[in-house]
Amino acid sequence: MKSTRLCLSCGNPFVPLPHVPRQRYCSSKACQRARRRDWQNHRLRIDDDYRDNQARAQAKWRASHSSYWREYRAAHPAYRERNRGMQRLRNSRRNFEPIANMDVTVSPQPLGSGFYVLCDAHEAGVANMNAWTVHIAVLSAPTAPPI
Numbered sequence: 001m002k003s004t005r006l007c008l009s010c011g012n013p014f015v016p017l018p019h020v021p022r023q024r025y026c027s028s029k030a031c032q033r034a035r036r037r038d039w040q041n042h043r044l045r046i047d048d049d050y051r052d053n054q055a056r057a058q059a060k061w062r063a064s065h066s067s068y069w070r071e072y073r074a075a076h077p078a079y080r081e082r083n084r085g086m087q088r089l090r091n092s093r094r095n096f097e098p099i100a101n102m103d104v105t106v107s108p109q110p111l112g113s114g115f116y117v118l119c120d121a122h123e124a125g126v127a128n129m130n131a132w133t134v135h136i137a138v139l140s141a142p143t144a145p146p147i
């Protein structure tokens with residue numbers, strides 16, 4: 001008699017495939033998607049290289065599909081309005097200026113497009129800091145004030 005077990009995603013009983021003895025998710029499309037999502041979330045938590053590669057791949061995709069979100073927002077007005085509403089709410093919860101801040105500090109060395117390591121300023125002095133690898137595509141730069 002075949003043994004059944006309970007799917008980690010939907011909880012329904014299923015019979016493991018003969019070639020996957022340690023199967024923990026049933027074969028339904030949704031549960032296989034959940035399995036891949038869980039695997040990726042686990043990987044992102046434990047594997048610095050994987051996290052770094054994912055960040056680079058996503059940055060590369062965004063760089064080569066720079067109009068994707070602009071077009072998505074144009075085609076989905078409800079999504080755009082919801083985002084605007086949520087941003088307004090976040091802005092109103094803050095006690096300081098909105099995100100679009102024109103008071104930009106102009107550094108003598110202009111910031112170029114490329115990969116940067118981004119970390120929380122409060123954690124910058126801590127040895128084991130949380131850092132993100134980010135890709136910055138400079139679209140426009142502040143003009144330097146006359147010296």
Ligand SMILES: [Zn+2]
Nearest residue numbers: 007010026031
């Ligand atoms: Zn399932």
